[in-house]
Amino acid sequence: MKLNLTPYFFILPALILIIIFVLYPISATISLSFLSPEGYFVGFDNYIRVLSRREVINYDGILKGYFPMGAIVHNAIWILIHLPLSTLLGLVLAVLLQNVKGSSIIKSIIFLGMVTPLIVGGIIIRFTFDREVGVVNMFLKAIGLGHLVRTWTMYPDTALFSLILGSVWLWTGFSLILYSAGLAMIPKEYYEAAKIDGASSMQIFFRITLPLLKPVTTTVVTMTLLWELKIFDIVYVATYGGPGGASNVLALLMYFLAFRSLDFNASSVIATLLTALTLIVAIVMFKYVVRK
Amino acid sequence: MTRTEILLVTTLLIVIISTGAIIAQLQSMVATLSAKLDEISQKLEAIEAIKEKVGEIPATITVIGPWAGPEMDAFMPVLERFERMTGIKVIYKIYRAEDLATILPAQFEANSTPGDVIFMWGWFIVEQAKKGHVVDVTDLINEADFLPGALDAVKLNGRIYGGVWTGKVKPGFWYRKSFFNKYNLTVPETWDEFVNLLEQIKGIEGIKAPIVTGDGVGWPISDVVEHFLITYGGPQLQRDLIAGKVKWTDPEVRQIFEERIVPLLRKGYFSEPIEWTTALELWWKGDYALYFMGSWITGMVEDPSDLGVFSLPGNKGLVFAPDYFFIPVYTKNLEAAKEFFKFLCSAEAQRLQVAQGGHLATNVNVPLDAYPPVDREVAKLLVGKEVLSDLDDSIGGEFQPTFWDQLKLLWVNPDALDSVLEALQEKAPKG
Numbered sequence: 252m253k254l255n256l257t258p259y260f261f262i263l264p265a266l267i268l269i270i271i272f273v274l275y276p277i278s279a280t281i282s283l284s285f286l287s288p289e290g291y292f293v294g295f296d297n298y299i300r301v302l303s304r305r306e307v308i309n310y311d312g313i314l315k316g317y318f319p320m321g322a323i324v325h326n327a328i329w330i331l332i333h334l335p336l337s338t339l340l341g342l343v344l345a346v347l348l349q350n351v352k353g354s355s356i357i358k359s360i361i362f363l364g365m366v367t368p369l370i371v372g373g374i375i376i377r378f379t380f381d382r383e384v385g386v387v388n389m390f391l392k393a394i395g396l397g398h399l400v401r402t403w404t405m406y407p408d409t410a411l412f413s414l415i416l417g418s419v420w421l422w423t424g425f426s427l428i429l430y431s432a433g434l435a436m437i438p439k440e441y442y443e444a445a446k447i448d449g450a451s452s453m454q455i456f457f458r459i460t461l462p463l464l465k466p467v468t469t470t471v472v473t474m475t476l477l478w479e480l481k482i483f484d485i486v487y488v489a490t491y492g493g494p495g496g497a498s499n500v501l502a503l504l505m506y507f508l509a510f511r512s513l514d515f516n517a518s519s520v521i522a523t524l525l526t527a528l529t530l531i532v533a534i535v536m537f538k539y540v541v542r543k
Numbered sequence: 544m545t546r547t548e549i550l551l552v553t554t555l556l557i558v559i560i561s562t563g564a565i566i567a568q569l570q571s572m573v574a575t576l577s578a579k580l581d582e583i584s585q586k587l588e589a590i591e592a593i594k595e596k597v598g599e600i601p602a603t604i605t606v607i608g609p610w611a612g613p614e615m616d617a618f619m620p621v622l623e624r625f626e627r628m629t630g631i632k633v634i635y636k637i638y639r640a641e642d643l644a645t646i647l648p649a650q651f652e653a654n655s656t657p658g659d660v661i662f663m664w665g666w667f668i669v670e671q672a673k674k675g676h677v678v679d680v681t682d683l684i685n686e687a688d689f690l691p692g693a694l695d696a697v698k699l700n701g702r703i704y705g706g707v708w709t710g711k712v713k714p715g716f717w718y719r720k721s722f723f724n725k726y727n728l729t730v731p732e733t734w735d736e737f738v739n740l741l742e743q744i745k746g747i748e749g750i751k752a753p754i755v756t757g758d759g760v761g762w763p764i765s766d767v768v769e770h771f772l773i774t775y776g777g778p779q780l781q782r783d784l785i786a787g788k789v790k791w792t793d794p795e796v797r798q799i800f801e802e803r804i805v806p807l808l809r810k811g812y813f814s815e816p817i818e819w820t821t822a823l824e825l826w827w828k829g830d831y832a833l834y835f836m837g838s839w840i841t842g843m844v845e846d847p848s849d850l851g852v853f854s855l856p857g858n859k860g861l862v863f864a865p866d867y868f869f870i871p872v873y874t875k876n877l878e879a880a881k882e883f884f885k886f887l888c889s890a891e892a893q894r895l896q897v898a899q900g901g902h903l904a905t906n907v908n909v910p911l912d913a914y915p916p917v918d919r920e921v922a923k924l925l926v927g928k929e930v931l932s933d934l935d936d937s938i939g940g941e942f943q944p945t946f947w948d949q950l951k952l953l954w955v956n957p958d959a960l961d962s963v964l965e966a967l968q969e970k971a972p973k974g
Contacts, residue, residue: 509943
């Protein structure tokens with residue numbers, strides 16, 4: 252059999268770059284997570300040490316229902332709230348704005364959150380929930396709920412939720428744009444045929460629009476999930492993981508371990524866990540998309 | 544096998560062997576060339592070093608510091624004077640310590656450095672010195688020229704690995720004299736008077752809280768707490784906590800929190816943590832009456848002559864937080880970097896800096912008349928008091944962000960005192 256080497260030749264430059272800048276760092280990080288600071292193999296010692304920290308999982312907080320519950324739980328809460336909220340909001344807005352004149356302007360405004368650097372986004376979130384200058388508190392005062400006014404990012408029971416809500420604003424533009432593109436791809440004839448057959452708007456939405464948007468939904472969910480897992484910037488500038496670790500997340504903890512404790516082995520453990528989690532999500536979603 | 548095939552295989556073999564030989568030859572040539580280049584580059588470096596020494600060509604050094612805006616403007620005269628004196632050009636780059644903490648470890652592991660002289664946390668300099676990344680400067684500095692203990696934070700096994708620049712003192716609660724005059728308020732002499740003052744201020748119309756709490760990832764609160772610990776536990780308690788000789792869960796420490804800090808928090812005398820520059824504006828315009836801040840505040844208000852400050856009654860020690868700097872061993876301009884290091888350690892350089900306001904010298908040879916009037920008042924506050932290192936800056940590492948973070952929690956939830964102290968003890972140094 253004749254072996255055609257030409258395709259391999261073309262992928263070689265990309266492959267070399269991937270090996271140097273992706274595969275090597277990943278394998279080096281994984282290997283670091285199994286070594287002591289002196290470079291000796293220590294098996295899963297680093298993993299046990301890191302996973303037994305209450306910054307990672309705080310069983311007391313989980314059982315008694317107070318924050319901090321640990322970075323892993325905070326990431327999970329982030330996913331549980333942010334993923335459905337930003338996905339649904341994007342979908343609803345895309346459908347509502349589908350045939351509205353001048354909707355591109357509204358979409359652009361919503362998309363601004365997406366193009367805002369996350370560091371800036373974090374600062375905006377911090378001020379949004381501020382007692383003195385925050386728009387949230389101004390709104391509360393305006394609707395007669397002045398007694399609720401406070402700096403929401405400063406309290407352990409509300410800090411994480413404030414960040415999550417802020418991040419919904421930042422990320423909704425992404426799902427909105429993808430869903431808008433997806434809606435534009437659906438042939439008009441389907442809707443016309445459905446209307447002729449007497450289908451209601453709800454039926455059209457659930458029987459035509461939603462099923463045909465499945466590939467878009469998969470992409471939105473995958474990208475959002477990956478973004479949530481590696482969330483860092485917003486938390487770093489808005490709360491620094493506080494108060495009392497109440498809004499700490501895995502990526503920030505990884506940063507603290509690496510650059511405050513200078514414990515690169517422990518930090519590599521978190522990095523490896525994050526890589527594993529994102530890989531699982533990516534593989535599952537990729538398989539799903541390919542199968543479809 | 545046909546003749547043609549034998550010929551082809553033979554040709555192929557010859558080609559392979561020849562190619563191998565050519566590659567080997569090329570490798571050898573590259574190796575020789577590279578060795579020659581190394582040799583030439585070493586010679587050039589040596590020539591440049593000699594030229595630098597004899598002053599033929601001025602060296603250029605890169606200095607990394609955290610100051611930007613007005614603070615950088617105040618530092619520039621120092622660099623300009625050095626350039627004029629030595630002919631060595633200085634490039635100043637701004638990096639926050641938090642950012643340097645992410646950059647330097649990797650750079651040092653790769654035997655390189657982004658700067659020739661770098662301003663950084665004392666604890667970080669010592670950590671890097673342990674790994675051999677920092678130039679030993681014991682012979683470049685005369686410890687007797689500095690405030691007692693000022694260099695302790697950059698010492699390792701009796702050797703000195705960094706210099707100490709000017710610093711800022713954290714004297715206590717700042718107030719506007721005009722505000723105190725307007726409402727007939729007086730500086731408290733006892734704890735009871737202090738609490739009465741807070742109660743009096745709370746009753747003033749338009750006041751949101753007597754004391755505004757600054758927040759900047761948490762450090763302003765840590766300064767407040769340190770002041771309480773030093774005042775009611777004594778200066779030695781601060782040193783013992785830094786050394787890990789006293790636990791955060793110790794009854795003495797707990798008592799200070801429980802009897803002095805927590806009651807004030809419960810009564811709402813402190814505001815919620817507010818971003819510290821915003822807090823400064825709100826305090827200045829009269830929403831709050833007192834602000835615990837460092838001496839740099841004198842350079843941040845419209846009218847420094849309206850500023851007054853008092854420590855907690857009975858206070859015997861003040862935190863003095865200087866900036867530290869060091870030379871990485873990977874500098875390619877070691878001689879020039881050493882010259883700059885020596886200049887920074889001189890009274891002349893510090894005199895230039897303190898004249899700009901907001902700084903206090905660590906070099907004892909800087910005269911009092913070098914300060915602007917308002918800073919002279921702050922410098923006088925130090926008289927008769929022990930000068931102490933900043934607690935979280937001295938410990939550094941994971942303790943520092945934990946300290947800031949847990950105190951923010953305490954500020955909004957005073958009932959969490961026990962868990963806060965436990966969390967602090969978990970990360971504190973074990974003496």
